Amino acid sequence: MSIIQNIRDKAAWLVFGVIALSLLGFLLMDAFVGNRGRGLFGGNTSTVGSVNGKKVDYVDYQKRIQQVEDQYQQNGYPMNEMMRQTVQEQVWTQFVEENVMNEEYEKLGLTVTPKELDDILFGANPPQDLRQQFTNEQGVYDVNAAKSAIANLRKQKDNPMAENFSNVYLPALMEGRLREKYASLLGNTYYIPKWMAEKTNADYIQMASINYVAVPYSTVSDSLAEVKVSDSDIDTYVKEHQEEFKQESSRSINYVAFSAAPTAADSNNIEQQLENVRAEFAGAPDPAAFLVRNNSEVPYFDGYVVKSKLQVPNADTIRVLADGQVFGPYLDGGNYVLAKMIGKRNLPDSVKVRHILISTQGGQGVAALSDSAAKAKADSIAGAIRGGANFAVLAAMFSSDPGSKDKGGEYDFSSQQFGNLAREFAEASFYGTTGDKKVIKTDFGYHYLEVMNQKNFEPAYKVAYLSRAISPSVETENTASGAANQFAGESRNAKAFEENVGKQKLTKLIAQDIKANDIMLPGLGSSRQLVRWMNDASVGDVSEPINVEDKYIVATLTEINKEGVMSAAKARPQVEFVIRNKKKAAVIKSKLGSPASLEAVATATSQQVRTADSVRFNSPFIPNLGQEPKVIGAAFRKENQAKISAPISGNGAVFVLKTNNVSAVSDGGMNAEQQRTMQMQQMRQMSGFRAVEALRKAAEVKDQRSKLM
Incomplete structure (x- = not known):
């Protein structure tokens, strides 16, 4: 031991x-x-980048994204992946602009005081959304109602709407006011002298008549050695025009897609599944439970839909079903559906009601009442109103509903909002009759409710929909996945990838200029996993199969473009024809030499002498020639009235011209002073936007979002 x-x-x-x-x-x-x-x-994961050395916090960035997404959804916009990418870029741009502009505001001492904020909210020009919400029946902005609603909202510390108002809405208004001040300061620096406005007007009414010979660039063959465009030619051109050829960092891929979309057999299988439960659905006493038990894509709506709003496939057939009868399966988009008629009745399309809520839940600064105390208070209010008390006054004094208490307790609802209301409240409003006055109980407490008006009665239908998505079977998924895995295993480099594409007669697709933060790829949809692979890959790498929606993708990275100026290969499609035309212009000019007349030019080039008699100084176009600004400028040069011009390299040809005369046309009653004022206003309106753009371009921005996405 x-x-x-x-x-x-x-x-x-x-x-x-x-x-x-x-x-x-x-x-x-x-x-x-x-x-x-x-x-x-x-690296530091608490930041997603920096602007002029100031870090952008990851938590702040994500919080702002969520707030903007919530706003879009509240306004009825679908929040799909494309919208999410748009929101992310929008929020990032906001952070960049806010940081560069805050530096400017600080330098200039620009602020928005609490008094100014009150003026923004409650002054003569309130925000449009507030004006719409708090305009009374006389069409006047009700300042007191707006103040009361906002004060009440600010008290609700745990309300997401209150948080959004304080953290998003008000800062946005203040930022807008600061932008206005900044733009105003810049705008007031613009000035146009009177003599300049008069000179501009005088120039704009000039019109010239010219004779010319145009030698199109197409007359010189592209195969001519002198007009070949080399990479060095493109590099030289790009360096001379760097601003036009700046690029963000991006990557490009070639890829093949193996479809895992549902087959005809998969579709038939889903249809048969619904056919098999049709009789059981018809006899089910509890449609809501049946839909849950059978995994319906569409939840049960325990309400009626008026005839004009029942906009589903086969609506005419569904409307004539007897109670308990089932129609289908039928196709509705990507789903097979069974429709069961639950019941029918007449229903108003819209109602106007008013209520006073006595809450049993309590709230900010309000103690919860017991059920019996709330019921007694509601009954007391009902008695007071029957005795002649003013409904609006009692609503303002006692109602626990902040959305209506200052509006006399009134609401307007459409039948489509039925499902958004407490069930007892909705049924009393829509199933009752105009003039009904009663106390009802909901999960919120006790309501004294009056039905003031009901409009546009129509037949309405309560229908249960058992909906199944047409999804791929396991066999379909395995077939696509297996084919993708086999291809990827045999294609471990770019050369093998290309060879196997050819051998298997697959369709090779291209996705170009994909940014590090992109979520969506053209033609593929939501593809963030694929983009993450691209961000870490090297040119020639081949991916493992990546599931993108209903496809398996195998990709090879073909190109990495670094931030900066484009390479010759990247810029070639944009500039090759421009450089080639310059070289063709040199060939044509060499052939022309120093001609003595337009007729000599025409003879030497086998072209004709033509006339343009409506060349306007203030137009970039010449009738029958198109956009040729150099020709327009030459038409108004005095020396070209005495002799023919030197050859001019235009956009589509080399031109030689002689000006016959220059005349003035009617100015249409233009007033130089009005023109001057209008031009200064336009310049001032653009000043703020241009300044922000310039500051943003000059800022040192480090975008590191892709490392955390």
């Missing part, structure tokens, strides 16, 4: 040492490797 104990005592230190080393190994592995740069030495 003593020997065994001795071994245990000595071995314990070894065990502790092994455990300690293992833990250290895990820690170091996480620190050095991390999760896409989130390790100890993988």
Whole structure:
């Protein structure tokens, strides 16, 4: 026993040492490797970038994105992946602009005081959304109603709408006012002298008549050695026009797609599944439970839909079903559907009601009442109103509903809002009759409710829809996945990828100029996983199969474009024809030499002498010639009235011209002073936008969002 104990005592230190080393190994592995740069030495994950050295916090960025997405959804916009990418770019641009503009505001001492904010909200020109919400029946903005509603909203600390109002809406109004001040300061620096306005007007009414010869660039063959465009020619051109050829960092891929979309057999299988439960659906006493049990894509709506709003496939057939009768399966988009008629009745398309809520839930600064106390208070209010008390006054004094208490308790609802209301409230409003006055109970408490008006009665239908998406079977998924895996396994480099595409007669697709933060790829949809692979890959790498919606994608990275000026290969499609035309112009000019007349030019080039008699100084176009600004400028040069011009390299040809005369046309009653004022206004209106653009371009922006997305 003593020997065994001795071994245990000595071995314990070894065990502790092994455990300690293992833990250290895990820690170091996480620190050095991390999760896409989130390790100890993988960089600071609390930021998504910086603007002029000021960090943009990850949490703030994500919070702003969520707030903007919530706003879009509240306004009825679908929040799909394309919208999410739009929102992310919108929010990032806001952070960049806010940072560069805040520096300017600070330098200039620009602020928005609390008094100014009150003026924005409640002054003569309130925000349009507030004006619409708080305009009374006389068409006047009700300042007191707006103040009351906003004050009440600010008290609700736990209300998401209150948080959005304080953290998004008000800062946006203040930022807008600061932009106005900044733009005003810049705008007031613009000035146009009177003489300049008069000179501009005088120039704009000039019209010239010219004779000319045009030698099209197409008369010189593209195969001519002198007009070949080399990479060095493109590099030289790009360097001379760098601003036009700046690019963001991006990557491009070639890829093949293996479809995992549902087959005809998959579709038939879903149709048969619904056919098999049709009789059971018809006899089900509880349609809501049946839909849940059978995994319906469409939840049960326990309400009626008026005839004009029942806009579904086969609506005419569904409307004539008897109660309990089932129609289908039929196709509705990508789903097969069974429709069961639950009931029919007449229903108003819209109602106007007013109510006073006595809450049993309590709220901000309001204690919850017991059920009996709330019921007694509601009954007391009902008695007071029957005795002649003013409904609006009692609503303002006692109602727990902040959305209506200052509006006499009134609401207008359409039948489409039925499902958004408390069931008892909705049924009393829509199923009752005009003039009904009663106390009803909901989950919120007790309501004294009056039905003031009901309009546009129509037949209405309560229908249960059992809906199944046409989805791919396991066999379909496995077939597509297997084909993609086999292709990827045989194509471990770009050369093998290209060879196997040809051998298997697959369709090779291209996705170009994909940015590091992109979510969507053209033609593919939501593809963030594929973009993440691209961000880490090298040219020639081939991906493992990546599931993108109903496809498996195998891609090879073909190009990495670094931020800066385009390469010759990238710029060639944009500039090759421009450089070639310049070289063709040199060939044509060399052939022309120094001609003495237009007739000599026409003879030397096998062209004709033509006339343009309506060349306007203020137009960039010449009738029958198109956009040729150099020709327009030459038409108004005095020396070209005495002799023919030197050859002019235009957009589509080399021109030689002679001006016959220059005349003035009617100015249409233009007033130089009015023109001057209008031009200054236009320049001032653009000044703010141009300044922000210039500051944003000049800012040192580091975008590191792709490491955390």
